[in-house]
Amino acid sequence: MKTIKSISKVTMLIAFVAFANTLMATGNLKVNILPLTAEKAVVAISNSDASNFQISIENGKGEVVYYKETNADSKDFRKIFDFSKLEKGDYNLSVSVDGSTTERSFKIDSRNIAVGKEKNTMEPFFAYKEGILVLSYLNFAEENLSLNFYDKNDLVYSKKIGDRFNVNEGFDLTKLANGNYAVVLSTDSKSFTFNVDVK
Numbered sequence: 001m002k003t004i005k006s007i008s009k010v011t012m013l014i015a016f017v018a019f020a021n022t023l024m025a026t027g028n029l030k031v032n033i034l035p036l037t038a039e040k041a042v043v044a045i046s047n048s049d050a051s052n053f054q055i056s057i058e059n060g061k062g063e064v065v066y067y068k069e070t071n072a073d074s075k076d077f078r079k080i081f082d083f084s085k086l087e088k089g090d091y092n093l094s095v096s097v098d099g100s101t102t103e104r105s106f107k108i109d110s111r112n113i114a115v116g117k118e119k120n121t122m123e124p125f126f127a128y129k130e131g132i133l134v135l136s137y138l139n140f141a142e143e144n145l146s147l148n149f150y151d152k153n154d155l156v157y158s159k160k161i162g163d164r165f166n167v168n169e170g171f172d173l174t175k176l177a178n179g180n181y182a183v184v185l186s187t188d189s190k191s192f193t194f195n196v197d198v199k
Contacts, residue, residue: 029120030046030047031043031118032045033106033113035112038112039082039108040084041080041083042078042080043079043081044077045076045078046075046077048075050075051073051074051097051098052069052070053070053074053095053096054067054069054095055067055068055077056068056094057092058092059089065091066081087108088108088110090105090107091105091107093105093106099122099123100120100121100123102118102121103120103121104116104117104118105117121141121190122137123192124194126183131173132171132173133173133196134169134171135167135169135170138165138166139163139164141187143188143189144160144161144163145161145163145186146161146186147159148184148186149183151177151180151181179197180196180197180198181195181198
């Protein structure tokens with residue numbers, strides 16, 4: 001565990017600048033569900049940059065009940081959904097574009113469609129060069145984060161990051177033995193993996 005150490009703020013600043021450029025490129029993804037009746041709703045999606053949208057709806061068991069990937073770049077997507085054939089219960093609408101995901105939970109019952117708050121997730125930025133690993137992540141949901149390094153299935157290093165919004169971390173991996181490592185950033189609800197080949 002002593003072979004990995006945190007690095008300087010200068011390296012993390014470089015990582016943050018690269019991540020900020022990625023953030024600016026993804027645009028501003030918004031997802032709305034506008035109930036029309038107890039069984040129908042308009043799904044309205046907008047993004048400041050024209051992109052292809054990946055749209056999915058999952059039920060409370062995590063089963064995908066709808067999936068669509070748009071064919072052409074667009075800033076807007078609108079569709080009336082008829083939920084009458086779905087069972088009553090909890091659902092999650094997820095829209096992904098360019099590494100950014102926005103989710104909206106909703107509940108269908110016999111009287112109406114109740115829509116939850118919008119939840120944004122952006123994939124973390126990882127970079128590895130000359131033995132230095134940098135990580136930047138915007139923790140929109142302010143979930144508890146942990147970072148783990150694995151050599152095959154063996155845990156090499158672990159760090160609890162906490163629930164802070166802006167995460168910028170740097171690690172010197174030059175003391176690690178040569179090999180392939182998996183770096184896993186975990187939130188309360190998701191995990192992101194970055195593979196590092198240390199030579």
